[in-house]
Amino acid sequence: MDVWFCSAVPVFTWRLVFLSSIFQGYWSSMLDCPLTCSCSPIEIFCNKSDSGNFFPLLALQDPASNGSNNNDIEELFRNITSIHIENWTGLQILKDVDMELYTGLQRLTIINCSLRTIQARAFAQNPHLRYMRLEGVVFDCGCEIRWIQLWQLRGEAGLHTQHLYCKNGASKIRLRSMSIAQCDLPDISVAHSNLTVLEGGNVVLSCNGSGSPVPEVDWTVNGLHSINTHQSNVYWPNIHSINLTLVNVSRDDNGFVLTCISENVVGMTNVSLQLAVLFPPVILKLDEPVRRHHTCIEFTVRGFPHPTLRWFHKGREILQSEYIHMEMEYYQDYLEGCLTFQNPTHYDNGNYTLVASNSLGSVTKTVYGYFLEPPFIEDDAPTPEDEVKSPEEDSFGMSIAVGLAGFGCVFLIVIFVLINKYSRRNKFGIKGPVAVISGEEDSASPLHHVNHGIVTPCSLDAGPDAVVIGMSRIPVIENPQYFRHGHNCNKPTTCDPRL
Ligand SMILES: *[C@@H]1O[C@H](CO)[C@@H](O)[C@H](O)[C@H]1NC(C)=O
Ligand SMILES: *[C@@H]1O[C@H](CO)[C@@H](O)[C@H](O)[C@H]1NC(C)=O
Ligand SMILES: *[C@@H]1O[C@H](CO)[C@@H](O)[C@H](O)[C@H]1NC(C)=O
Ligand SMILES: *[C@@H]1O[C@H](CO)[C@@H](O)[C@H](O)[C@H]1NC(C)=O
Ligand SMILES: *[C@@H]1O[C@H](CO)[C@@H](O)[C@H](O)[C@H]1NC(C)=O
Ligand SMILES: *[C@@H]1O[C@H](CO)[C@@H](O)[C@H](O)[C@H]1NC(C)=O
Ligand SMILES: *[C@@H]1O[C@H](CO)[C@@H](O)[C@H](O)[C@H]1NC(C)=O
Ligand SMILES: *[C@@H]1O[C@H](CO)[C@@H](O)[C@H](O)[C@H]1NC(C)=O
Ligand SMILES: *[C@@H]1O[C@H](CO)[C@@H](O)[C@H](O)[C@H]1NC(C)=O
Ligand SMILES: *[C@@H]1O[C@H](CO)[C@@H](O)[C@H](O)[C@H]1NC(C)=O
Ligand SMILES: CC(=O)N[C@H]1CO[C@H](CO)[C@@H](O)[C@@H]1O
Numbered sequence: 424m425d426v427w428f429c430s431a432v433p434v435f436t437w438r439l440v441f442l443s444s445i446f447q448g449y450w451s452s453m454l455d456c457p458l459t460c461s462c463s464p465i466e467i468f469c470n471k472s473d474s475g476n477f478f479p480l481l482a483l484q485d486p487a488s489n490g491s492n493n494n495d496i497e498e499l500f501r502n503i504t505s506i507h508i509e510n511w512t513g514l515q516i517l518k519d520v521d522m523e524l525y526t527g528l529q530r531l532t533i534i535n536c537s538l539r540t541i542q543a544r545a546f547a548q549n550p551h552l553r554y555m556r557l558e559g560v561v562f563d564c565g566c567e568i569r570w571i572q573l574w575q576l577r578g579e580a581g582l583h584t585q586h587l588y589c590k591n592g593a594s595k596i597r598l599r600s601m602s603i604a605q606c607d608l609p610d611i612s613v614a615h616s617n618l619t620v621l622e623g624g625n626v627v628l629s630c631n632g633s634g635s636p637v638p639e640v641d642w643t644v645n646g647l648h649s650i651n652t653h654q655s656n657v658y659w660p661n662i663h664s665i666n667l668t669l670v671n672v673s674r675d676d677n678g679f680v681l682t683c684i685s686e687n688v689v690g691m692t693n694v695s696l697q698l699a700v701l702f703p704p705v706i707l708k709l710d711e712p713v714r715r716h717h718t719c720i721e722f723t724v725r726g727f728p729h730p731t732l733r734w735f736h737k738g739r740e741i742l743q744s745e746y747i748h749m750e751m752e753y754y755q756d757y758l759e760g761c762l763t764f765q766n767p768t769h770y771d772n773g774n775y776t777l778v779a780s781n782s783l784g785s786v787t788k789t790v791y792g793y794f795l796e797p798p799f800i801e802d803d804a805p806t807p808e809d810e811v812k813s814p815e816e817d818s819f820g821m822s823i824a825v826g827l828a829g830f831g832c833v834f835l836i837v838i839f840v841l842i843n844k845y846s847r848r849n850k851f852g853i854k855g856p857v858a859v860i861s862g863e864e865d866s867a868s869p870l871h872h873v874n875h876g877i878v879t880p881c882s883l884d885a886g887p888d889a890v891v892i893g894m895s896r897i898p899v900i901e902n903p904q905y906f907r908h909g910h911n912c913n914k915p916t917t918c919d920p921r922l
Contacts, residue, residue, distance in 0.1 A: 478521035501527040523548040535559040555580040564589035566606035609638035611685040622702035632685025648673040703784030704730035719761035730779040767794035
């Protein structure tokens with residue numbers, strides 16, 4: 424932003440004199456306050472008569488320091504929230520260039536100046552302006568100030584509480600009662616409401632602005648990806664028409680909001696429509712399973728209309744269950760998510776195929792999912808490879824199993840001893856050694872391993888009076904392989920009740 428042009432005219436005098444102590448540091452090194460004003464970082468207050476015909480602007484002190492300080496200067500101007508001008512007899516017109524630097528302005532007071540008009544859209548860059556006090560101001564009646572009348576009627580910027588006047592030749596009338604022919608807000612009409620178009624297609628969007636004075640019309644296309652051209656035409660007396668042509672419409676414009684603006688000296692109207700661009704699905708990402716809270720095959724699919732997703736494994740469609748299900752979220756025309764597995768086993772290893780389809784097409788992609796090595800089927804002692812699988816879990820599970828088994832065995836021995844000692848009745852007996860129950864029959868089942876209890880390795884084939892109730896199950900040991908570790912206790916040395 425070029426600050427220098429604003430201060431080009433009568434700035435030199437200010438610069439010489441007014442180096443106020445209000446300014447500190449680089450503030451004073453860059454900008455000066457107008458001579459007849461007093462300034463603070465947030466306010467410009469001018470209550471002394473001045474005959475200059477310009478709006479008070481902070482003056483750039485050292486024009487040579489260009490570019491590098493622009494951000495600081497912008498911030499200096501943005502920090503000004505209040506401007507007060509009084510008795511400035513030369514100030515007749517307020518223009519948008521006067522106001523556009525003060526982007527943070529909230530209050531503007533103009534008293535006893537000879538202001539005759541304020542440009543329409545003068546405050547286009549002052550979105551925070553919420554109070555304007557215009558006292559002792561007599562405008563020139565005319566279409567140019569109709570917008571102020573509309574602001575007053577709408578109660579914008581506090582104008583509805585003020586007495587505003589305009590001068591029509593010799594007579595001074597209330598602004599409220601000013602009546603100007605052919606001076607109204609423009610109307611706008613667009614051929615479409617929302618628009619749906621196939622990717623690669625072409626489309627023409629027609630927008631008419633009408634009114635008196637004849638408005639300017641334009642489409643805002645900032646950020647639009649598709650190639651676009653504008654073509655305008657005026658239909659006398661009062662229609663300005665503009666065609667926006669989009670060529671080879673891009674999928675990146677799906678959801679884009681196009682706005683047509685119609686503007687004349689009285690004000691601006693606009694209308695917006697949303698573009699929907701249809702395109703067949705693409706699978707942007709399909710990753711091998713990763714272990715998080717659950718195990719997840721991550722995917723990103725894009726398409727519009729939003730595609731439906733199906734998964735296949737070993738030639739069969741995967742039906743959602745509590746063990747395998749899909750979680751996903753929509754973001755514009757993207758679908759991102761996970762095919763989630765709960766405690767997958769070697770049984771789940773294999774290719775997973777994602778099929779994404781919408782009305783425009785279908786696409787597939789396959790990823791190999793490797794979860795676990797198949798367990799050993801042989802009944803022998805566990806091999807080291809088996810144990811390498813997940814060391815921490817193994818050792819933890821093993822210590823629990825061994826502990827529980829040991830406890831069970833000791834308990835049994837105690838019971839056995841007690842029984843032998845106190846109950847010599849011959850009907851009571853324990854048949855043979857401890858039964859061994861193999862876990863292998865469970866281990867091949869992929870889905871039934873969650874939370875299934877495992878029968879204690881030391882379960883006792885006891886008679887009806889046996890006291891071992893409660894010992895028959897060891898809770899929640901997930902991996903069937905742990906089970907084998909638990910078998911240690913069936914070795915005669917540790918577990919034989921006859922010991
Ligand atoms: C201008 O404002 C200052 C501070 O509010 C005040 O002291 C001074 O008297 C005013 N000058 C005039 C001419 O009103
Ligand atoms: C603008 O105001 C903010 C806070 O109100 C302050 O931190 C910043 O230093 C000011 N900038 C300048 C250039 O005065
Ligand atoms: C404004 O100017 C008029 C004459 O030009 C003067 O009488 C009046 O006191 C001034 N008011 C202020 C506040 O400076
Ligand atoms: C406006 O100026 C007139 C003279 O031109 C003066 O009498 C009046 O007091 C001024 N009003 C204000 C608010 O400065
Ligand atoms: C724009 O105005 C022309 C001329 O009156 C008319 O033919 C056309 O249908 C209008 N288009 C829209 C979108 O209103
Ligand atoms: C246009 O699309 C937007 C967003 O999808 C929706 O809110 C609006 O209601 C639609 N307008 C019409 C006229 O269909
Ligand atoms: C805009 O397009 C319509 C049809 O799509 C056409 O009738 C009209 O002449 C075009 N207007 C301009 C200004 O190109
Ligand atoms: C349309 O755009 C796509 C990319 O968005 C490009 O690959 C293709 O060549 C374009 N087609 C034409 C006819 O320009
Ligand atoms: C459209 O008009 C509304 C209300 O007047 C306004 O808030 C919005 O900023 C305008 N949009 C554009 C792109 O100018
Ligand atoms: C998985 O698919 C690949 C090709 O995509 C194929 O080479 C491989 O044999 C398949 N594996 C299985 C277990 O089906
Ligand atoms: C006169 C002056 O300082 N000119 C500088 C303006 O900024 C550019 C880059 O920011 C410098 O290269 C000029 O020397």
